[in-house]
Amino acid sequence: MAKGKRKVPGLNGSSMADISFIMLIFFLVTTSMDTDRGLHVRLPNPPEEQELQDPPKIRKRNSLIVNVNMNNQILVTQGEKQAVEVEISELRTIAKEFIANPEDKVDYPEKHAVELPAPFGVQMVTDKHVISLQTDRATNYDTYFQVENELYGAYNELRDELARKTFGRPFVQCTEDQQMACRQYYKCMISEAEPRTYNQH
Amino acid sequence: MSKFQNKGKAEMPELNTSSLPDLIFSILFFFMIVTSMREVELKVEFKTPAGTELEKLERKSLVSNIYIGKPTREYRVKLGPQSRIQLNDKFAEVANIREYVQDERESLAERDKPYMKISIKGDKDTHMGIITDVKMELRKAWALSVVYSATQR
Numbered sequence: 001m002a003k004g005k006r007k008v009p010g011l012n013g014s015s016m017a018d019i020s021f022i023m024l025i026f027f028l029v030t031t032s033m034d035t036d037r038g039l040h041v042r043l044p045n046p047p048e049e050q051e052l053q054d055p056p057k058i059r060k061r062n063s064l065i066v067n068v069n070m071n072n073q074i075l076v077t078q079g080e081k082q083a084v085e086v087e088i089s090e091l092r093t094i095a096k097e098f099i100a101n102p103e104d105k106v107d108y109p110e111k112h113a114v115e116l117p118a119p120f121g122v123q124m125v126t127d128k129h130v131i132s133l134q135t136d137r138a139t140n141y142d143t144y145f146q147v148e149n150e151l152y153g154a155y156n157e158l159r160d161e162l163a164r165k166t167f168g169r170p171f172v173q174c175t176e177d178q179q180m181a182c183r184q185y186y187k188c189m190i191s192e193a194e195p196r197t198y199n200q201h
Numbered sequence: 202m203s204k205f206q207n208k209g210k211a212e213m214p215e216l217n218t219s220s221l222p223d224l225i226f227s228i229l230f231f232f233m234i235v236t237s238m239r240e241v242e243l244k245v246e247f248k249t250p251a252g253t254e255l256e257k258l259e260r261k262s263l264v265s266n267i268y269i270g271k272p273t274r275e276y277r278v279k280l281g282p283q284s285r286i287q288l289n290d291k292f293a294e295v296a297n298i299r300e301y302v303q304d305e306r307e308s309l310a311e312r313d314k315p316y317m318k319i320s321i322k323g324d325k326d327t328h329m330g331i332i333t334d335v336k337m338e339l340r341k342a343w344a345l346s347v348v349y350s351a352t353q354r
Contacts, residue, residue, distance in 0.1 A: 137330030
């Protein structure tokens with residue numbers, strides 16, 4: 001016969017906390033918050049009728065035309081020079097040289113005195129340069145993206161160099177005002193022409 | 202001698218930790234609920250390109266997504282392997298984009314409207330034709346702040 005109620009031995013729950021801690025950490029690590037990264041671009045305003053009819057005139061020396069064809073080959077035409085086919089890896093150097101024009105060459109973009117925010121004051125910058133990116137409808141998106149990436153990379157590197165020289169620290173560590181000033185020194189001027197289908201005519 | 206004499210060593214009272222697991226569990230559940238996986242069911246496959254000059258998207262509530270890629274296997278039979286656009290939960294045409302942008306913009310608070318961003322999640326192997334069409338529509342809809350979604354290289 002049972003001798004009344006039997007006592008259930010108490011369960012030791014002290015390790016429960018550890019177990020749930022491990023689970024908590026597991027979930028914290030695995031569920032990525034879906035951090036979305038990307039290349040930020042600003043599209044131009046919608047085209048107006050008048051603009052389409054007579055596009056704004058750009059002096060030859062101020063223009064760098066990057067053409068990506070349907071076979072994903074990159075053709076660069078700078079000013080009056082002959083068009084050359086380049087690799088993606090070369091594009092950044094070409095763009096940097098073009099944007100900054102450090103030696104003030106005649107066939108590179110002209111420089112103008114422009115009032116910039118402190119501490120720059122009035123500086124000679126290539127404010128009229130335009131990088132025109134032309135693609136075919138059959139161009140691969142990946143190639144286009146890599147080209148964009150290199151072009152924006154050129155601006156970012158120039159700004160970074162400028163920030164290091166002027167403020168003594170990398171661009172990303174500068175204050176908002178300093179970043180703004182650097183941005184205006186090297187203003188981003190990438191224009192994307194409407195795509196063409198070359199193989200149709 | 203006095204009433205306040207120490208009676209040997211005072212024992213440290215033991216802390217009751219039996220509610221600790223419950224506490225941790227509730228944090229766990231909080232995280233499991235808050236980290237939402239993805240809001241829309243994807244009907245296109247895309248593998249975003251890899252880049253180096255990427256920036257983080259700061260406020261996700263301001264971002265509207267446009268997915269461009271090949272239809273997933275179950276839809277490929279019907280739609281073919283051509284790249285398609287997905288807005289919200291369904292396939293769309295280029296002409297639908299303007300309406301979509303307007304709807305998304307309406308859903309934002311008045312002060313947030315100028316900061317609206319469009320994230321283009323395009324597949325690497327897509328052709329530029331469809332992307333430029335989308336971009337043109339975005340320009341016409343005055344949604345000029347665009348992000349090409351990508352992975353860090």
